[in-house]
Amino acid sequence: MTGSHAGPPHEPAAAARERLGPEHYDYFAGGAGEETALRENEEAFGRLALLPRVLRGGTVRDTRVSVLGRDWPAPLFVSPTAFHRLAHPDGERATARAAAATGIPLVTGVAATTAVADVAAAAREADPEAVVWFQLYPQPEHEVSAELVLRAERAGCSALVVTVDSPVFGTRTRDLRNGFHDLPPGLAAENMRDLPGAAPGATRDIAMCPAGWDDLARLRELTDLPLVLKGVLHPEDARIAVERGVDALIVSNHGGRQLDAAAASVEALPAVAEAVAGRVPVLMDGGVRRGGDIAVALALGARAVGVGRPVLWALATGGEDGVREALTALREDFDQVLALCGGHRPRDLTADQVTPRGLPYRPMRGERAW
Numbered sequence: 395m396t397g398s399h400a401g402p403p404h405e406p407a408a409a410a411r412e413r414l415g416p417e418h419y420d421y422f423a424g425g426a427g428e429e430t431a432l433r434e435n436e437e438a439f440g441r442l443a444l445l446p447r448v449l450r451g452g453t454v455r456d457t458r459v460s461v462l463g464r465d466w467p468a469p470l471f472v473s474p475t476a477f478h479r480l481a482h483p484d485g486e487r488a489t490a491r492a493a494a495a496t497g498i499p500l501v502t503g504v505a506a507t508t509a510v511a512d513v514a515a516a517a518r519e520a521d522p523e524a525v526v527w528f529q530l531y532p533q534p535e536h537e538v539s540a541e542l543v544l545r546a547e548r549a550g551c552s553a554l555v556v557t558v559d560s561p562v563f564g565t566r567t568r569d570l571r572n573g574f575h576d577l578p579p580g581l582a583a584e585n586m587r588d589l590p591g592a593a594p595g596a597t598r599d600i601a602m603c604p605a606g607w608d609d610l611a612r613l614r615e616l617t618d619l620p621l622v623l624k625g626v627l628h629p630e631d632a633r634i635a636v637e638r639g640v641d642a643l644i645v646s647n648h649g650g651r652q653l654d655a656a657a658a659s660v661e662a663l664p665a666v667a668e669a670v671a672g673r674v675p676v677l678m679d680g681g682v683r684r685g686g687d688i689a690v691a692l693a694l695g696a697r698a699v700g701v702g703r704p705v706l707w708a709l710a711t712g713g714e715d716g717v718r719e720a721l722t723a724l725r726e727d728f729d730q731v732l733a734l735c736g737g738h739r740p741r742d743l744t745a746d747q748v749t750p751r752g753l754p755y756r757p758m759r760g761e762r763a764w
């Protein structure tokens with residue numbers, strides 16, 4: 395995943411492609427429409443360069459960041475991605491053990507092929523203090539959402555991530571072309587089993603439906619868990635979310651899988667960070683592939699970044715060990731980039747250290763959000 399460890403960042407995807415059936419590879423790799431947003435997430439990072447500061451001294455670095463009352467070892471988390479058992483038979487359990495072993499928080503989700511209780515238990519085998527969050531698509535029936543939230547609470551999840559970028563399902567061009575619309579026999583979205591309105595033992599389909607701020611308020615009433623909004627790109631939404639008591643935001647375009655015309659996450663980030671003005675942590679995901687990407691996102695106001703596909707590729711090729719190695723490599727790459735930028739702590743990275751490539755130095759504006 396990083397220069398010295400695992401070769402250029404496109405290699406993990408190529409290796410996974412050899413392991414996976416083409417329709418499963420395409421499900422993980424693909425985006426919506428013409429895959430513009432998908433490409434732009436990575437390319438937007440490529441259009442930004444870092445200006446290191448020099449002679450800052452100090453040999454000790456501390457990459458920890460504090461998020462919702464917990465210290466994370468690095469400004470890095472695993473974003474929620476569906477169906478890990480399509481990537482590897484050990485599925486979400488392997489991902490959970492690997493993330494926990496590295497101390498990196500995991501967001502598991504409603505679309506996991508392993509029930510949240512089992513994912514959280516696997517994480518705790520590796521580290522009893524492991525941070526596991528649960529991601530929800532608000533379901534059309536409130537009692538279904540309520541039951542899912544209850545299961546996440548019982549499993550010991552420490553935050554509820556509500557994905558808000560999916561009022562309808564995006565058009566996944568590759569899945570349409572491949573005719574991929576069902577999990578193979580033996581795999582299911584296990585969190586959707588035994589829910590209100592379904593026959594005992596049966597799973598319900600996961601709905602994507604247009605929720606409103608009132609639905610968010612109902613979720614807020616339902617649980618004491620911190621509420622994290624995932625999929626915010628517009629600064630005005632960020633401002634409203636903070637005013638309505640949301641505890642953290644994830645700037646994300648869903649890995650380019652929903653609105654193909656959406657802005658790249660890292661391009662939307664500075665204005666969101668500015669609107670939030672440090673009142674809650676701003677996280678981001680989309681296109682993060684190397685330590686330099688993490689540094690750029692932090693400099694532009696993110697407190698931590700999530701990775702989606704890099705974890706799926708590592709899982710597909712190396713199972714639990716593969717995910718642990720990929721996360722460790724990414725974390726080490728960030729530590730090295732921090733050092734090369736003259737930083738000692740993540741917060742030492744500032745927006746004036748980011749400039750567009752191919753142009754004379756033009757410092758980015760950016761709220762020092764934390």
Ligand SMILES: Cc1cc2nc3c(=O)[nH]c(=O)nc-3n(C[C@H](O)[C@H](O)[C@H](O)COP(=O)(O)O)c2cc1C
Binds near residue numbers: 475476529682701
């Ligand atoms: C195969 C796949 C499945 C995903 N499933 C979910 C999901 O169930 N819920 C969700 O909020 N986001 C989902 N996402 C989006 C990720 O959480 C994340 O926003 C995105 O993958 C980040 O971009 P990256 O893959 O470039 O790191 C999914 C992404 C992929 C690639």
Ligand SMILES: CCCCC(=O)C(=O)O
Binds near residue numbers: 476600648
């Ligand atoms: C119904 C599962 C949705 C998974 C998802 O969010 C994605 O494929 O991007």
